[in-house]
Amino acid sequence: MRIAVDLNRCQGYAQCVYLAHEDFRLTGQEALTYEPNPDDERRLQVERAAAACPVQAIVIDRLDGAEGSATS
Amino acid sequence: MTVPATVAELVREFRANGRIVIVGASLAGLRAAEALREEGFTGSLTIIGDEPYEPYDRPPLSKQVLKGWVSADHTKLPRLREVNAQWRLGVAATGLDRAAKQVRLADGEQIPYDRLLIATGTRARQWPNPDEAALDGVYTLRSRDDAAQLQKALAAPPSRVMVIGAGFIGSEVASVCRELDLPVTVVERGSAPLVGALGGVIGEIAAEMQRDHGVDLRCGLGVSSLEGDSGGHVRRAHLSDGTTIDADVVVASLGSIRNVEWLEDAGLASGFWGVGCDAGGRAFDVNGVITDSIYVAGDVARAPHVLYEYQFLAMEHWDNAVLGAEVAAHNMVNLEPHYRPHLLLPGFWSGQFGVNIKSVGVPPFGDEIVFTQGSVKERHFAAAYGRRGRIVAAVTFDHGKWLEYYGKLIEHSGPFPPPPPGWDQPPDMKPIPAEFPQPGVPTAIPDVVLTGHDPSERRAEFRSRPR
Numbered sequence: 041m042r043i044a045v046d047l048n049r050c051q052g053y054a055q056c057v058y059l060a061h062e063d064f065r066l067t068g069q070e071a072l073t074y075e076p077n078p079d080d081e082r083r084l085q086v087e088r089a090a091a092a093c094p095v096q097a098i099v100i101d102r103l104d105g106a107e108g109s110a111t112s
Numbered sequence: 113m114t115v116p117a118t119v120a121e122l123v124r125e126f127r128a129n130g131r132i133v134i135v136g137a138s139l140a141g142l143r144a145a146e147a148l149r150e151e152g153f154t155g156s157l158t159i160i161g162d163e164p165y166e167p168y169d170r171p172p173l174s175k176q177v178l179k180g181w182v183s184a185d186h187t188k189l190p191r192l193r194e195v196n197a198q199w200r201l202g203v204a205a206t207g208l209d210r211a212a213k214q215v216r217l218a219d220g221e222q223i224p225y226d227r228l229l230i231a232t233g234t235r236a237r238q239w240p241n242p243d244e245a246a247l248d249g250v251y252t253l254r255s256r257d258d259a260a261q262l263q264k265a266l267a268a269p270p271s272r273v274m275v276i277g278a279g280f281i282g283s284e285v286a287s288v289c290r291e292l293d294l295p296v297t298v299v300e301r302g303s304a305p306l307v308g309a310l311g312g313v314i315g316e317i318a319a320e321m322q323r324d325h326g327v328d329l330r331c332g333l334g335v336s337s338l339e340g341d342s343g344g345h346v347r348r349a350h351l352s353d354g355t356t357i358d359a360d361v362v363v364a365s366l367g368s369i370r371n372v373e374w375l376e377d378a379g380l381a382s383g384f385w386g387v388g389c390d391a392g393g394r395a396f397d398v399n400g401v402i403t404d405s406i407y408v409a410g411d412v413a414r415a416p417h418v419l420y421e422y423q424f425l426a427m428e429h430w431d432n433a434v435l436g437a438e439v440a441a442h443n444m445v446n447l448e449p450h451y452r453p454h455l456l457l458p459g460f461w462s463g464q465f466g467v468n469i470k471s472v473g474v475p476p477f478g479d480e481i482v483f484t485q486g487s488v489k490e491r492h493f494a495a496a497y498g499r500r501g502r503i504v505a506a507v508t509f510d511h512g513k514w515l516e517y518y519g520k521l522i523e524h525s526g527p528f529p530p531p532p533p534g535w536d537q538p539p540d541m542k543p544i545p546a547e548f549p550q551p552g553v554p555t556a557i558p559d560v561v562l563t564g565h566d567p568s569e570r571r572a573e574f575r576s577r578p579r
Contacts (some may be wrong), residue, residue: 042190044169046430047461051512052468067291068466069492070510073176076169101190105438 041083042101043090045074049097056089056098064089119447126226127445130155133215133223134197135205135374136231137161139169140410140433144229145195147441157197158223160215162204163469165256171430173259174284175463179291180267184260188411205232208378213405226275226405228445230375231437233370233411234428239276244338249346250362253281269294274349274359276335278305280462282365283318287464290325297328297357299349302549309460310507313481314495317509318469320559325465338362367571368428370412379574380406386414386426391453393440399572407444409436418455419522420477420504425476427458427553431523457519461512467491470512472519472549473505481546484509485536493538497546500529 043063045056052070056063063075063086078086090098115123132148134141137159143423145159161167168187168538176182200217207216214222236252239245249270251262266273266289273289275282278300302308304315305322322329334352341347349357372382380403381388381396387408388396393415395406408414410433416422439454461470478497486493486509494514498506503526506518514533521530529543 042188046434047171047463048459048470049431050461051515052510053513067463068468068510070468070512071463071466072468073172073179073181073463075176075182075186076172077182077188079239097181099190099192102193103191 041078041080041086043074043076043078043086044099045072046097046099050093051093051095051097053094055092055094059092060085060089099110123447126155127151127153128155130226131158131224132156132227132229132444133158134229134231135160135162135215135223136229136233136371136410136412137163137169137199137201138231138233138410138433139189139430140231140233140437141229142167142189142191142195142432142437144231144409144437145197146192147438148445149193149195151442151445153441153445155226157195157196158200158225158242158501159195160200160203160205160217160223162202162218163257165212166199166201168256169323170254173256174213174253174281175288178253178263178266178285178288180263184256187256191573199326205374207350208375208380210378210380210403210406226350228406229437229440229444230406230408230412231410231433232374234370237336237366237369239362239364239365239366241337244346245364246341246344247338247340247346247362248344249360250338250364252364252366253285254368262361262363266292266294270361271295272297272357272359273363274299274335275363275365276349277365277367277543278302278318278322278329278331279308279365279367280306280460280464282363283322283464284462285363285365286322286327287325290327290465291383295326295328297330297359298322299333299351299357300329300331301334302324302331303547304331305329305467307549308473308476311478311481311497312549313544314507315547317491321465321467322492325453341489368411369564370426372412376574385424386412388424389413389415390391391415391418391455392443392451392578393436393454394443398574407440409433409440415454417474419457419525420474422478423460425474427456429458429460431459432456457523459515459519468510469507470515471505471507472495473503473522474509475505475546478528478546479548480528480543482541482543483536483538484530484541485514485533487538494533495520496528496530498530498543501528502526503528 063078165198236254305318307315339348375382389408393407414426459472
């Protein structure tokens, strides 16, 4: 699965770190880094993390790569 | 049929069967495509990108990718809906023929459009000496490939990294180097890191932060040349004060260049600062007259902003790409009076040395700064920027939750110094000069000249200049 975090919106509440610590990490008190391509096995945790985000900053792939990497 | 009925029929027809071409396959291009489908556009959609990759996210490149936690090919952007587009990836747009309504591609093909969205963004400014830039071990950081290569070089590991330029990218690279325990020297022409974006007062704090983390920071200096060994690998840099630094990885973080060269003969208001457009994303032509079929979004767009005296602002920010694309897409398939403006309050963030730096508004528009919350010593604070008694921007270090408070004040043209938020106030709340450098003059050579003496024939003409 693919995710992106709108770090402009993110305010470092760290709910995602609490719920999916393998894919979200804080460096210091507020600076979030994350795995943009979590294992599909962890989809449930990542979806919970996204749902729990107080500012809804986590964007999750809604297509699951259905539209692959078509070129030309 | 009445005129309004005919127009409505034309819009319906365009939404059903029109041809839209998006040039630029990054964040703005992808979000625009999704928004067009969301708006009910069912015609043909072509997305052109010069890189061979489907749209990917850039912020992780200078952070988790460089650190080696995430691989560069893991940064593909989430897809929010089907876009059913023809993707032309790995081929650059090289020209625009507005009369024939066609985009010219590097492989010689011409793609016809009814409406065009320009979302070509920016690229990294390369080290100016081409021979030195071609040395092994000299990098820039903008694309996925850049990040993958630089990450590999940092993992080697090098004996010392030199970063030229202490803007956000340069500072983030230096931060990652220290996290990887690599010796790093940062050379910055200005008086401190981040000075252009946040001013000298905040720059001093950023400088201390770098030094506390073991960065060898040299400000007020330039790099005059890079020296390679017999194998063509960079080994040494000569600085403007006559000293040298031995380094085997050099990262040139010299800012960005807008990708407008392909528009040179198109007669649009494009140039050094981007492509001029109105707040609805409609491009201006070279005369400053609005076009009806060409739109601009993302880093390359430059539009007047109401809050900043209608100055034309180009914003290289993530949410500007997203929201600008959505507004442009909406306006592409609607008519006046249903146009929407893109009136984003600019905002950006950076994670470096374990601190979350965020800003809202346009700090360089201000000339004074006041610390309003927290403690500078603990690097946990908020500060506001003002101009002529009005708050125009704010910056926070590990104080992001308060940014919205300042954003609201800025949007409502609140007073400067701002009313104290009543929480965590520092003892000294006296405004001081923000110490921004004088705005640089990019060039004395005009891009555009006026032609014709008869008022009815007076036109502007684009003059390409040597680059």
